[in-house]
Amino acid sequence: MSYDEPYTFNPIGIIHSCYKQKFGIPRQPGLVKQATAELIINTELSKPEVFRGIEQYSHLWLIFVFHQSIRKSEKITVRPPRLGGKEKLGVFATRSNFRPNPIGQSVVKFEGIDTSSKQYVLKLSGGDLLHETPILDLKPYIPYADVIIDAVAGFASQPPEKLYQVSFSEDVLQQIDSASIELNTKLKPFISELLSYDPRPAFFQDKHDGKSYAMYLYNRNLQWNIVGNRVQVIDFSTI
Numbered sequence: 001m002s003y004d005e006p007y008t009f010n011p012i013g014i015i016h017s018c019y020k021q022k023f024g025i026p027r028q029p030g031l032v033k034q035a036t037a038e039l040i041i042n043t044e045l046s047k048p049e050v051f052r053g054i055e056q057y058s059h060l061w062l063i064f065v066f067h068q069s070i071r072k073s074e075k076i077t078v079r080p081p082r083l084g085g086k087e088k089l090g091v092f093a094t095r096s097n098f099r100p101n102p103i104g105q106s107v108v109k110f111e112g113i114d115t116s117s118k119q120y121v122l123k124l125s126g127g128d129l130l131h132e133t134p135i136l137d138l139k140p141y142i143p144y145a146d147v148i149i150d151a152v153a154g155f156a157s158q159p160p161e162k163l164y165q166v167s168f169s170e171d172v173l174q175q176i177d178s179a180s181i182e183l184n185t186k187l188k189p190f191i192s193e194l195l196s197y198d199p200r201p202a203f204f205q206d207k208h209d210g211k212s213y214a215m216y217l218y219n220r221n222l223q224w225n226i227v228g229n230r231v232q233v234i235d236f237s238t239i
Contacts, residue, residue, distance in 0.1 A: 024215035034190035059141035085202030
């Protein structure tokens with residue numbers, strides 16, 4: 001039997017995420033629970049019978065494509081951020097997005113479904129997905145099957161620690177309040193949680209020199225610097 005034949009999959013929908021670029025996205029789902037996203041389901045699948053019973057589940061598995069991490073050559077070893085980016089492991093011993101097949105999975109909280117238009121919209125939170133990520137499939141998260149109490153997880157046996165306290169200037173708080181009203185979401189706790197884990201690449205995480213960093217979040221440019229053990233948010237202006 002040959003396993004060389006390619007398979008073709010059509011996405012069932014596209015993610016609309018608060019994360020507009022790869023830089024700064026949490027390294028695992030569930031770390032930043034306030035992160036919001038919407039899964040826009042393709043029109044042909046936006047039917048009541050397709051989603052009948054989905055409201056019984058609090059969480060969903062998303063199977064997706066790392067659409068901005070596709071490489072022509074395979075990468076067989078990677079440097080996990082949890083090891084400071086200094087030690088190489090085989091790609092199958094990590095959750096790196098650079099894989100022989102660029103497929104990922106994340107568990108997200110299911111916040112409800114909007115069926116008011118031709119394209120159904122699933123409301124999600126706690127995800128780690130880039131904006132416009134193609135979703136190949138979704139499945140219910142089932143605790144008795146998906147939670148294995150005595151599982152061993154190697155170097156990632158414990159969740160990452162929060163590294164920094166996060167503070168905001170008065171001007172930035174006004175920007176955040178305005179954006180929270182516009183976007184109908186609570187942005188201050190979200191930004192605090194996101195930055196407390198230090199979203200920079202691992203090789204930056206020993207640097208506390210006050211240099212500014214920035215990432216796109218929703219339709220805003222989030223800018224911060226790190227001095228000592230504190231993150232100072234210095235801008236949250238419209239892109």
